[in-house]
Amino acid sequence: MKPFITALAVTASLLIIAGCGDRDHAIPRLVPSDDDGTGHTAPSEFTIRANAAVLEKLPFEDQTDFEDARRGLIATRSDPVIRDAAGKEVWNLDDFAFETGDAPDSVNPSLWRQAKLNAIHGLFEVSDGIYQVRGYDLANMSLVESDNGWIVIDSMTTKETATAAMDLVREHLGERPVVALLYTHSHIDHFGGARAVLSDEDLERGVPVIAPEGFVVEAVSENVLAGTAMTRRASYMFGFLLGRGPRGHVDSGLGKASTPGSFGLIRPTEIVSQTGTEMTLDGVRVVFQNTPGAEAPAEMMFYFPELKALCGAENVSHVLHNVYTPRGAKVRDALRWSAYIDEAIALFGDAEVLFASHHWPTWGRERIIEYLKKQRDVYKFIHDQTLRLANHGYTMLEIAEQIELPESLAQTFATRGYYGTVNHNAKAVYQHYFGWFDANPANLHALPPEQAAGRYVEAMGGGDAVVEKARVSYAKGDYRWTAMLLNHLVFAEPKHQAARGLLADTYDQLGYQAESGPWRDFYLTGAKELREGPGDLPFARQGTLDIVSSVPTGLFFDALAVRLDGKKAEGADTVINFVFTDIGETHVLELENAVLHHRQAEPRPDADTTVKLTREGWNQIITGQASFQGKILSGEIDVDGSRLKLLGFFAMLDDFEPTFNIVTP
Ligand SMILES: [Zn+2]
Numbered sequence: 001m002k003p004f005i006t007a008l009a010v011t012a013s014l015l016i017i018a019g020c021g022d023r024d025h026a027i028p029r030l031v032p033s034d035d036d037g038t039g040h041t042a043p044s045e046f047t048i049r050a051n052a053a054v055l056e057k058l059p060f061e062d063q064t065d066f067e068d069a070r071r072g073l074i075a076t077r078s079d080p081v082i083r084d085a086a087g088k089e090v091w092n093l094d095d096f097a098f099e100t101g102d103a104p105d106s107v108n109p110s111l112w113r114q115a116k117l118n119a120i121h122g123l124f125e126v127s128d129g130i131y132q133v134r135g136y137d138l139a140n141m142s143l144v145e146s147d148n149g150w151i152v153i154d155s156m157t158t159k160e161t162a163t164a165a166m167d168l169v170r171e172h173l174g175e176r177p178v179v180a181l182l183y184t185h186s187h188i189d190h191f192g193g194a195r196a197v198l199s200d201e202d203l204e205r206g207v208p209v210i211a212p213e214g215f216v217v218e219a220v221s222e223n224v225l226a227g228t229a230m231t232r233r234a235s236y237m238f239g240f241l242l243g244r245g246p247r248g249h250v251d252s253g254l255g256k257a258s259t260p261g262s263f264g265l266i267r268p269t270e271i272v273s274q275t276g277t278e279m280t281l282d283g284v285r286v287v288f289q290n291t292p293g294a295e296a297p298a299e300m301m302f303y304f305p306e307l308k309a310l311c312g313a314e315n316v317s318h319v320l321h322n323v324y325t326p327r328g329a330k331v332r333d334a335l336r337w338s339a340y341i342d343e344a345i346a347l348f349g350d351a352e353v354l355f356a357s358h359h360w361p362t363w364g365r366e367r368i369i370e371y372l373k374k375q376r377d378v379y380k381f382i383h384d385q386t387l388r389l390a391n392h393g394y395t396m397l398e399i400a401e402q403i404e405l406p407e408s409l410a411q412t413f414a415t416r417g418y419y420g421t422v423n424h425n426a427k428a429v430y431q432h433y434f435g436w437f438d439a440n441p442a443n444l445h446a447l448p449p450e451q452a453a454g455r456y457v458e459a460m461g462g463g464d465a466v467v468e469k470a471r472v473s474y475a476k477g478d479y480r481w482t483a484m485l486l487n488h489l490v491f492a493e494p495k496h497q498a499a500r501g502l503l504a505d506t507y508d509q510l511g512y513q514a515e516s517g518p519w520r521d522f523y524l525t526g527a528k529e530l531r532e533g534p535g536d537l538p539f540a541r542q543g544t545l546d547i548v549s550s551v552p553t554g555l556f557f558d559a560l561a562v563r564l565d566g567k568k569a570e571g572a573d574t575v576i577n578f579v580f581t582d583i584g585e586t587h588v589l590e591l592e593n594a595v596l597h598h599r600q601a602e603p604r605p606d607a608d609t610t611v612k613l614t615r616e617g618w619n620q621i622i623t624g625q626a627s628f629q630g631k632i633l634s635g636e637i638d639v640d641g642s643r644l645k646l647l648g649f650f651a652m653l654d655d656f657e658p659t660f661n662i663v664t665p
Pocket residue numbers: 139187189190314357358
């Protein structure tokens with residue numbers, strides 16, 4: 001039953017943000033002539049000039065953010081390294097110790113400033129009774145003192161980082177029980193470490209876990225169907241493969257970096273579905289605002305009226321966030337996002353302190369309102385201007401090139417593109433309304449990259465001629481055009497060493513000039529892979545039984561359907577009953593017209609095969625704790641009917657390569 005085992009293992013890998021593949025490194029390692037040991041080339045005079053110009057453009061003398069980011073510091077860890085149970089490093093505060101003083105020539109000074117702010121770490125007193133742990137994870141943990149303990153807001157990405165945060169809190173603020181856990185939204189950097197916050201005993205004594213409507217399904221589903229591709233793309237966006245340093249990863253904009261380690265999920269016990277919902281948690285009153293379908297599909301903000309403290313979740317941050325996230329995700333609704341922030345101003349405008357899921361807080365009513373208005377307006381400006389230009393007949397790339405924020409927003413650090421950018425968010429708004437097509441018939445049925453690339457190269461006089469032209473544009477600092485030229489050549493002739501080397505150098509320069517952390521990491525990762533080929537992803541985050549057991553059964557069958565090879569399934573006609581005896585669910589799988597359907601229904605009596613198993617056993621197989629074969633041998637799985645049909649069905653399912661090519665064909 002090997003195919004079945006593989007089938008399940010790969011379904012499981014959708015829940016494990018990891019990758020490792022044996023790869024034949026056919027490309028000899030390309031080393032730039034001025035290698036400083038990182039493999040990345042030196043900043044060119046154009047890059048140095050472009051970065052120096054940024055210093056003239058923005059109000060770097062304003063130190064308010066640095067004062068806010070340091071305000072209320074109580075203490076930080078003495079040991080800079082956070083390790084997992086096996087002793088492996090999960091987080092190292094010293095990784096970013098190089099981020100001091102003025103920006104090196106190879107880093108955009110605006111990003112450098114954000115990197116230094118995000119590197120400030122420790123336990124902070126936000127205001128009377130409110131604390132935060134920042135800089136130990138991509139995300140923050142916030143704590144509100146209640147009559148008898150702590151209300152914990154967000155549990156970070158992993159058990160390891162959340163444990164470090166809770167340890168720091170206990171060490172400096174004493175031992176107090178957790179009386180409630182609130183998840184602001186369904187992204188993993190805000191729930192993955194929940195097991196470090198609440199023990200089994202806490203759950204048994206009924207400590208409430210509160211989340212916005214739709215939280216569980218969104219939390220476990222986002223990566224199931226498109227997981228392999230999203231993870232691969234995320235390796236570019238967060239620079240999993242990059243070293244840290246002036247020619248490597250410096251910051252993600254939203255925080256220092258994505259966090260490896262182990263994660264889980266504690267299911268919420270109470271759901272917030274209405275704005276205006278109120279709760280009193282161990283003596284502390286909370287008023288909720290439900291904000292689905294903006295930054296995350298399930299998200300909420302909330303206000304502590306007695307403390308005059310607003311938690312902005314991730315709807316407000318000290319960045320322009322992503323309307324479209326370049327790792328790949330469904331595009332977000334900029335208009336709705338802006339409207340929620342406007343609603344928060346109306347509902348909670350008397351807040352004296354505002355804290356959020358990322359970055360440092362803002363204090364004082366006037367400053368909070370100004371900050372919220374600018375957060376609100378940056379999304380609406382991009383939205384409205386994109387549609388204005390679209391209605392003038394401009395298309396996606398033209399619009400993104402034209403939109404510039406008004407000075408009031410452009411001169412505000414909190415609305416600058418450290419994470420999202422005006423450019424790719426404008427494209428996102430276009431995509432939201434118009435999709436991929438610009439209505440020009442030349443683009444309706446364009447040739448795919450490899451087919452077009454060979455013809456472009458031929459039309460330009462062959463590979464060496466393209467390299468010559470690219471050298472001229474590179475020497476002028478025209479890097480965007482150089483990248484377009486050389487990308488055609490690399491896609492036409494992937495082993496053309498001069499093309500790969502010069503394209504890698506070009507990506508380095510584009511990365512060094514980028515203000516957005518993800519843009520920088522995309523370019524530098526592309527450069528690295530052109531020089532070395534795609535490596536194994538060193539980044540591993542292990543999904544646990546918590547997560548797998550929260551996935552609705554039907555979603556696993558949706559994931560199987562995504563793996564069905566349409567060609568192999570041609571002409572096949574198969575019906576399989578999956579009977580889950582412990583949860584009383586049967587899923588009938590029907591394969592016809594090269595499409596796999598499933599439906600929760602009574603078992604079909606005419607099925608080719610009936611598989612009887614438990615959902616608990618299924619979870620164990622998915623998480624690798626047991627094998628399908630082992631469970632058949634032990635009698636825990638019963639297969640009735642045609643085993644041949646079952647085997648034939650699983651032989652039609654693809655396995656996915658976690659490190660597929662991106663910068664080469
Ligand atoms: Zn987050």
